[in-house]
Amino acid sequence: MLLIRCPYCEEERPELEFRNAGEAHIARSGNIAGESDDDFEKFFFIRSNPKGIIYERWRHIHGCARFFNAVRDTVTDKFVMTYKAGEPKPSKLPKNGNEGVAK
Amino acid sequence: MSGAFRIPAAGRLKQAKTARFSFDGQSYTGIEGDTLASALLANGVHLVGRSFKYHRPRGILSAGAEEPNALVQIVRDDARKTPNVRATVQELYDGLAANSQNRWPSLSFDVGAVNDLASPMFSAGFYYKTFMWPKAAWKSLYEPKIREAAGLGVSPDRPDPDHYSSRYAHCDVLVLGGGAAGIAAALAAAETGVRVILADEQAEFGGSLRFESGARIDGQDGFAWAQGAVAKLAAMDNVRVLPRTTAFGYYAQNFVGLVERVSDHLKAPGHDLPRERLWQVRAKRVVLASGAIERHMVFANNDRPGVMLAGAARTFLNHYGVAVGRNVGVYTANDSAYAAAIDLKKAGVNVAAIVDLRDNPTGPVIDEARALGIEINFGRAVIRAGGKLRVSSMTVQPKNGGGERTIPVDAILMSAGWTPSVHLFSQSRGKVAFNDETKRFVPGTYAQDCVSVGACNGTDGLSGTVDEAYAAGAKAAKDAGAKAGKGSKPKVDASESWSRGMxxxxxxxxxxxxxxxxxxxxxxxxxxxxxxxxxxxxxxxxxxxxxxxxxxxxxxxxxxxxxxxxxxxxxxxxxxxxxxxxxxxxxxxxxxxGSIVSHARGPLFDPTRKTAIHPWAERQGAVFEDVGQWKRAWYFPKGGEDMHAAVDRECVGVRTNAGLFDASTLGKIEVVGPDAAKFMELLYTNPWEKLEPGRCRYGIMLREDGFIYDDGVVGRLAPDRFHVTTTTGGAPRVMNHMEDYLQTEFPHLNVWLTSITEQWAVIAVQGPKSRDIIAPLVEGIDMSDEALPHMSVREGKICGVPTRLFRMSFTGERGFEVNVPADYGQAVWEALWAEGQKHGAVAYGTEAMHVLRAEKGYIIVGQDTDGTVTPNDAGLDWAVGKKKTDFVGIRGMMRPDLVAKGRKQLVGLKTKDPKVVLEEGAQIVEDPRQPIPMKMIGHVTSSYWSQNCGRSIALALVAGGRDRMGDTLYVPMPDGVIEVEVTGMVFFDETGGRLNG
Missing domain, CATH: 1.10.10.1100 (BFD-like [2Fe-2S]-binding domain)
Structure with missing residues (x-):
């Protein structure tokens, strides 16, 4: 069972308290009704599904109930870091995520 | 005397404490502290089981958890018959009863042994090759027969009467394995003051010190030192010592699963004791000290009872005081078996010969064996074992061929070397590396915060092991945040050492x-x-x-x-x-x-949710149905009514007089804040800004893809306060959906969401006389149609307690939903019920509720919709705000396929024969004479007998349904085709006049 750091509670909690909520940093258009079919397809259907680093949304549903973002390696299943919803996508990742953040 | 093969001077058990036990009905005597295996061997019993495939007679191979052969069934009572228990692990208690497995009619004469003679048929891949044809025979013949023949023990056929417990634990250093290495590591870590857990699968700590008669630590016999050290650890506040506890799984981020066998070794476990306890431990650092497992020699008939691992024979002698034979042979490819021969010889057992595959090995143990006068044969192999139910001889030959010589023996002790136990290391996702020189896999690259010490790390010799383990324990503690410790390292005075093998x-x-x-x-x-x-x-x-x-x-x-x-x-x-x-x-x-499930079984498997009115419904004899975790009253049978009769009576009763219905399970969410209306505009298709406080609206929630997600009536209590209802099953996901948008897409909105499902009990009072029933109990609310029209809400009091009184209807009748604080739910229900009795009211359940709403064409999300239905498909275009520029799903709804012609639309169906009730889920076709597979154009979503309409009614999703009004379609069923007419969705009171009184 993984430990996940909730950036609001500021501590690691067991995976059971959390729920994944899909890929992060996919902006919903302010004028969504006016979007082209292609743009809506990109927004709604297309996901990166990477082998390696993924930016995704999680919710501390059985804790503080906040949504936040996490960087996870899909190969090792390790969380590199977590950060609050609304914060920009980190441009630099900590070198050893396992040591620096997820502990 | 506890067995003819017990050597009183040997071993550590107290001879006076005897224990009676039985094996296959035969009574024996053992000693407390024995395992079932050592007690059987003490009585000269080697034959303990039959093998899986060939039914060959099998004995006891090992003295530990690695045992492959000696699997028995332990029978405590009718419900407690545990199969496949390793006799080498099961501790003896007075009265223990064990049976052998996989034999009929008896262990020494087993009919299944014919498989051994027919073994050329049963070679590798036998099942895959033999049972391929004919294909149909697999299910009916081969699989049942194989399943019957396979498996060793017999599963218990009654519910498990024992209970199991489960604990979570956190520690700084978790030490797995309580031999010399584990104890040394635990000492070093514990001395720093950090939290330590030390676990070992055996009843007593010590690991291989149990048989290594040559080990001396801190001036004592190795095993005695181990007991002292563990006693010292157990007395420390920061240490938890867990004997009889196996670490079975190593998961992510140093999460380790352990099972503690709490009472399987007790004669009469008290009921307050669990049988086993599951420990889920999160450790900052893990020290793996899992030791090594001896390998057998691979030669002909090496499975005969009496052929066993040399280390096991030593354990039986040095710990349990049991000689595994009177005239033993030894077959080895490394030094460790010599120590067994020496110990047995010194205890008075004849060692017929040592056969060593190596050409000219040298070393102290070889010298000692020779000095004791044991015959040693180098460069020779045991090419076969003789005997059947018990080994009787070993046939020896020079390893490159030559003359054979057969030596009579009653046991063969073998050792091909020791395999480091890297199981847990490997489970931690560490990568093993092959050491070409020693021919073994040892821990290579680590993936987690753990360290391997001692034999499982490929470290040879007690001295090296204790040094390595003590240092690793200290470092693990330091890495976990400890200051330096103030203990001292155990001093190894004498040790045994060997490696290699084949x-x-x-x-x-x-x-x-x-x-x-x-x-x-x-x-x-x-x-x-x-x-x-x-x-x-x-x-x-x-x-x-x-x-x-x-x-x-x-x-x-x-x-x-x-x-x-x-x-x-x-x-x-x-x-x-x-x-x-x-x-x-x-x-x-x-x-x-049992240990994994723990208490989560039976009624504790999943929470059961009951409404405040549940006890009343129970008293009335309601039949309940499960709706998610909720128990809901399904119908209220009176005087021997069946479900059909009860539902008919309830449905008619509601429309004739009135009915009371427990609607408490409806999801309820309060949306509050200055931007509440703005938020509602974004989450629902409907317009909300202009909804006046005190009025209600039927709302539809979509997902971003444009499909219906949930629905429910929403009342505006104040400009900044909405009381939102959801479907019973949808409440949690609707709340999640709302929170998601509020927190991440629309965080600028000043809104709070609160789940109030369990705070309000809801009593629906529906029917022509509903107002007459409610009015006498209400204070502070004008109940007239002018002041409280259909789809409005007021706050006031009923029976003296606060209420949110909705005038709304899911039946098509004049109706109310009385919300009261859940604590008063039953009292208010009973008051309303008493009033209702004056007006001929009925209590109705969920089945009648379904029928009544279907008579009016009201949909149930999740029954009449399935996640691919748009508001337009469901005929709910009127509920979509045409002037709105944004709401969740607005763009999804415009996708080409969602606005295309010919989509499935919700319509009504009337069977041509009004008595025929369609099956929900039945498929609909245009032409029943077309060849199979037919083109299916839709399916029935809801179907009931309607006593109020005097006929059956149904709702269905049909392609282009609204353009087919009056058309005849067909529902092919196994026993004939049913003709149906496409109609509108309202079957009763089409003008809706009854809603308003």
Missing amino acids: LGAAPGAGPDTTVKAFVDFQNDVTAKDIRQAVHEGMRSIEHVKRFTTNGMATDQGKTSNMHGLAIAAETLGKPIPEVGLTTFRAPYTPVTF
Whole structure:
């Protein structure tokens, strides 16, 4: 069972308290009704599904109930870091995520 | 005397404490502290089981958890019959009753042994090849027969009467394995003051110190030192010592699963004791001290009872005081078996001969054996064991061929060397590395914060082990945040040391032979089977494993994996590391379902939710149905009514007079804040800004893809306060959906969301006389149609308690939903029920509620919709705000396929024969005479007998349904085609006049 750091509670909690909520940093258009079919397809259907680093949304549903973002390696299943919803996508990742953040 | 083979001067058990036990009905005497295996051996019993496939007689191979052969059924009572218990692990208690397995009619005469004679038929891949044809026979004939023949013990056939407990624990340093290495590591860590857990699978700590008679630490016998050290650890506040506890799984981020066997060793476990306890431990650092497991020699008939591991024979002697024979032979490829021969010889057992595959080994143990006058044969092999139910001889031959000589023996002690137990390390996703010099896999690259010490790390010798382990324990503590410790390292005064050995088949069991030289005892896999797998095209060791089932038994190949790998590598002509090891998977040893499930079974498996009105419904004899976790009253049978009669009566009663319905399970969410209306505009298709406080609206929630997600009536209590209702099953996901948008897409909105489902009990009072029933109990609310029209809400009091009184209807009748604080739910219900009795009201359940709403064409999200239905498909376009520029789903709804012609639309269906009730889920076709497979144009979503309409009614999703009004369609069923007419969705009171009184 993984430990996940909730950036609001500021501590690691067991995976059971959390729920994944899909890929992060996919902006919903302010004028969504006016979007082209292609743009809506990109927004709604297309996901990166990477082998390696993924930016995704999680919710501390059985804790503080906040949504936040996490960087996870899909190969090792390790969380590199977590950060609050609304914060920009980190441009630099900590070198050893396992040591620096997820502990 | 507790057995003829007990040597009173040997071992550590107290001879006076005897324990009676039985095996296959025969009574024996053992000693407290014995395992079932040692007690049987003390009584000269070697034959304890029959093998899985060939039903060959089997004895006791080992003295520990790796045991593949000695699996027995322990019977405590009718409900407690545990199969496949390892006799080497089961501790003896007075009155223990064990039975052998996989034999009929008896252990010594087993009919199934005919499989052994027919063994050429049962070679590797037998099942895959033999039972392929005819295909149909697999299900009806082959599989049931194989299942009957397979498996060793018999599963208990009654519910498990024991209870199991479960604990979470956190520690700084978790030490797995309580031999010399584990104890030294735990001492070093504990002395720093950090939290330490030390666990070992045996009843007593000490590991191989239990048999290593030559070990001395801190001036004491090794085993005695271990007991002292563990007693000291157990007395420390920061240390938890767990004997009889097996670490079975190593998961992510140092999360380790352990099972503690709490009471299986007790004669009469008190009911307050769990049988087992599951420990889920999160450790900052883990020290793996899991030791090593001795390998057997692979030669013909190496499975005869009496042929066992040399280390096991030593354990039986030095710990349990049991001689495994009177005239033993030794077959080895390394030094460690010499120590067994020496110990037995000194205890007065005749050692017929030591057969050593090595050409001219030297060393102190060899000198000592020779000095004791034991015959030693170098460069020779045991090519076969004689005897059947018990080994009677060993036949020796020079390893490169030559004259045979048969030596009578009653036991053969064998050792091909020791395999480091890297199971847990490997489970931690660490990568093992092959040491070419010592021919063993040892921990290579670590993936987690753990460290291996001692024999499982490939460290030889007690001195080296204690040094390494003590240093590792101290470092683990330091890494976990400890200051320096103030203890001192145990001093090893004398130790035993050996390494090396051999892998694979011994001479006489080579590629040119067809002998039964077993690699995997439990699954009856021979060296020949492994070669055959390679010859038949298996290249990957994972394929060899699955084809032969080598290593797939309950012992998970603890003794067999390395031999199997070496034989496969030799046959493939590849070096061992290129062939690679099969993956180690949890559990290390079998784990009971009971310990994993713990208390989460029966009524505690899943929470049961009951409404405040539940006890009343129970008293009325309601039949309940499960709706998610909720128990809901389904119908209220009176005087022997069946469901049909009860529902008809309830439905008519509501429309004639009135009915009371417990609607408390409806999801309820309060949306509050200055931007509440703005938020509602974004989450629902409907317009909300202009909804006046005190009024209600039926709302539809979509997902971003444009499909209906949920629905419900929403009341605006104040400009900044909405009381939102959801479907019963949808409440949690609707709340999640709202929170998601509020927190991440619309965080600028000043809104709070609160789940109030359980705070408000809801009593629906529906029917022409509903107002007459409610009005006398209400204070502060004008109940007139002018002041409280359909779809409005007021706050006031009922029966003196606060209420949110909705005028709304899910029946098409004048109706109310009375919300009261849940604590008053039953009292208010009873007051309303008493009033209702004056007006002929009925209590109705969910079935009647479904019928009544279907008579009016009101949909149920999740029944009449399935996640691919748009508001337009459901005929709910009127509920979508046409002037709105944004809401969740607005863009999805415009997708080309969602606005295309010919989509399935919700319509009504009337069967041509009004008495016929369609089946929900039945498919609909245009032309019943078309060839199969027919083109299906839709399906029935809701279907009921309507007593109020005097006929059956149904709702259905039909392609282009609204353009087919009046058309005849067909529902083909197994016993005939049903004709139906497409209609509107409202079957009763089409003008809706009854709603308003």
